[in-house]
Amino acid sequence: QVQLVESGGGVVQPGRSLRLSCAASGFTFSDYAMHWVRQAPGKGLEWLTFITYDGTNQYYADSVKGRFTISRDNSKNTLFVEMTSLTPEDTALYYCVRGMGLSWFDPWGQGTLVTVSS
Amino acid sequence: QSALTQPASVSGSPGQSITISCTGTNNDIGSFNYVSWYQQHPGTAPKLIIFDVSNRPSGVSDRFSASKSGNTASLTISGLQSEDEADYYCNSYTTSNTLFVFGTGTKVTVL
Numbered sequence: 001q002v003q004l005v006e007s008g009g010g011v012v013q014p015g016r017s018l019r020l021s022c023a024a025s026g027f028t029f030s031d032y033a034m035h036w037v038r039q040a041p042g043k044g045l046e047w048l049t050f051i052t053y054d055g056t057n058q059y060y061a062d063s064v065k066g067r068f069t070i071s072r073d074n075s076k077n078t079l080f081v082e083m084t085s086l087t088p089e090d091t092a093l094y095y096c097v098r099g100m101g102l103s104w105f106d107p108w109g110q111g112t113l114v115t116v117s118s
Numbered sequence: 119q120s121a122l123t124q125p126a127s128v129s130g131s132p133g134q135s136i137t138i139s140c141t142g143t144n145n146d147i148g149s150f151n152y153v154s155w156y157q158q159h160p161g162t163a164p165k166l167i168i169f170d171v172s173n174r175p176s177g178v179s180d181r182f183s184a185s186k187s188g189n190t191a192s193l194t195i196s197g198l199q200s201e202d203e204a205d206y207y208c209n210s211y212t213t214s215n216t217l218f219v220f221g222t223g224t225k226v227t228v229l
Contacts, residue, residue, distance in 0.1 A: 035218075044121065045156070045164065045207050047218040059217050095163060102211040104154040104169035111163060 002026040009112030022079040022096030030074040033099040038092035086116045122221035129227040140191040140208035148189040152211035159204045
C-alpha cells in the first residue's frame, strides 16, 4: 500500500539546521509532486513547500522561504527538506504528503517531530 | 496569505447533520475548484475526505458531502456518528505567495 515514512526529527538549538527525510513506497514516486506540511503543538495545519514530480520546480510559504529547501531523489524514492536558521516557532510535527496537481494531499505520513529549544 | 476561516467548533447529536463552513477570498476558493477537506483524529495524521470541492475518495463514507458557493466552501456530515468526532480542515490553492492555504480547523463534537 502507499506509505510515507518521515525521519530526521529531534531536538535542535535555535539557529541550527536539520534535514528531514521521507521514504516513499507503494507507488511510482517519480510520478507525483510532494509536499511538506507542519502542525505546531495544539495548532492547525500549515503548508510549507512543494516540489514537482521531476524536482525541477520548488515553491515555498513565506514563513520558510529562504530558510527551507525541498529536494527529492527519485532513484531512492525519497523526499527531503533542509531546514536552516531554526527558531522556536518552527517547533512542530512535520508531515510528508503526496500531492495531486494543485488539488489535494494524500496520503500523509505519520510525521516527525522537530523541537527547537535551547 | 491568512488562513481560511472556519468555526472553531461545531457539535451535534448522533444522527443529526452538521455543516462546517470554510471562508476564503477571490484569490482562492472563489476562483478555483481546488478545495479539499481533511479529517484528523487525535494523535493521528490528517486523512483526505473530499477533493475538488465535492468529490469523495474511494472508501470515504457517503455521509460526507461538500459544496462551494462564492468564496465559501462547506462540508456536511449527515447521520452524525461518534467516530466523526475529530478536527476538520479545509484547504485551497491560492494565487497568493503561499500557493496553498489551510483553514483554521474545526473541532467536531458528538454530544
